[in-house]
Amino acid sequence: MTYLSTPDRSPLYDAALAAQGYVPNYLRVFAPRPEVYEAWLRLGETVRSGMDLRRYELVTLAAARRLGSAYCGLAHAAVLLDRFYGEAELRAIVADHGDAGLAPVDVAVMDFAGRVAADPAGVAEEDVAALRGHGVADDEILQIVLAVCLRRFFSGVLSATGAAPDPVFDTLPGDIRAAVGAGEGAAHGT
Template structure:
């Protein structure tokens, strides 16, 4: 689950088990610092509440792909099943350019990928590309926030060797295979 010794019991476990139906490995990691987890939940909620959920999840999987986070890729692929069937979702996970997404969604995922790769390369021209699709500066900022949020959380999980929960084995093989390729693009897991 992780190379860290995590607590056998934590008040976090019951709450997340009620939401997820199991205690995620990431919750066990954050049980080492419950106050940080509570701060994470608050920040994450604020960022998610500022965006359309489907857009948030597309940004999240684009970020997970770039940084090689299989755990986050699987978790958020599962959430995207609300919006896409398995075939469409596996196409998005493999290469969003070939997934028959709306041009605005491709542009958003391209922007998220660029921010995730190296945020110092973002310029006014990148924001202008999104504005041409009708996004406001607030929308652009929300994408930056979502990517930065994912970089933090995925970075923590990768750095402590957290592995994806068994629950994600229930995802369709083509989805799991597409996410498995995330690790081939990066040294992170």
């Protein structure tokens, strides 16, 4: 579940049980500090409110994979499968988003998200210019950066505490689970 000892009860657990029927491992990590989780949720809602949800999910998947976070990668692959893509399309995206039939702007956005996730300080003007060349406005570029940096925080916490992906993700097709779990930079499966 996690490297940390977590409480048996938490206000976070009650809400998850009511909504999802189980307590996700990421909530167990945050159970001793529910106010941190609540603040992260509010920040996440604010970031997402400025983006198209499909783009947010593609950005988050690219970031999670680059960060080696199987947990976050699986969670966002599940959303993409549930809301936006069929299995064959998602397979192609996780295999090679550049050759998956996505619009060139989506490929560029995912490439940029991966770059920001890997090395925010290494992002240069030409990286931003490439997005502008696809018609992505500066406020949209900022939204992508915010979404990736939000993912860097959450994925980092889950990875550093050894939070294992929940069994609910076992319902994803095995090849998609394997591809997302073995994404770029995959560390120890979190």
